[in-house]
Amino acid sequence: MQLIQGTRDRVFTCGDVALRVVTRSTAPVRVLEEDTWRVLSAPARLPGEDEHPMRVMTDLVEQQPDPAGSLVVSGRRWYAILHDFDQSPSFREAWLQQALAAVLQRAAQEGLNRLALPLLGVMHGALPLERSLKLIVQTLRTGDAPGLHVDLEVGEDQLAEANRLLTTLCD
Secondary structure (H helix, E strand, O other): OOOOOOOOOOEEEEOOEEEEEEOOOOOOOEEEEEEOOOOOOOOOOOOOOOOOHHHHHHHHHHOOOOOOOOEEEEOOEEEEEEEOOOOOOOEOHHHHHHHHHHHHHHHHHHOOOEEEEEOOOOOOOOOOHHHHHHHHHHHHHHOOOOOOEEEEEOOHHHHHHHHHHHHHHOO
16 A cells, blocks of 8 residues: 545645645635626626616716726625736736736735635636646745735646646745
8 A cells, every 4th residue: 555645735835825725715815817897707687676777877887997917806805807808818827917916915915814716817718727827826936925825726626636736836
């Protein structure tokens, strides 16, 4: 028999940040991948009956896009703006790095010690898992968020591969 290194609860060090790969995080703040018009997180529902249709239309006309590469904070949900559907390609690696740097800066400002982060660019940006991890680790290493613990949320089928790749990218 041979001992095989487990894939759960391994903590990697990337600069000042501790990174752990999980399938579901209970962190107090969750970073979500979003586009400039925040269509990706829009609920699939009609406005409430108490909202007049003219008010809804006025709000839509007055809405402005968020800049690609920025961070929008809405309570416990932080939106990393990684996509601009008005451009081709609609996703750029530089936007991922800019938005993640903004996440780290905001976490440091708020004294946050833990947050959940998906594999940015993988779901909506068609970025390969390995490339996403490289960009995330590179940005975490250069960021200034001492003491921050990041729960990197991955699918169950990505858990072993993410841990394997992080073994070579971190520590």
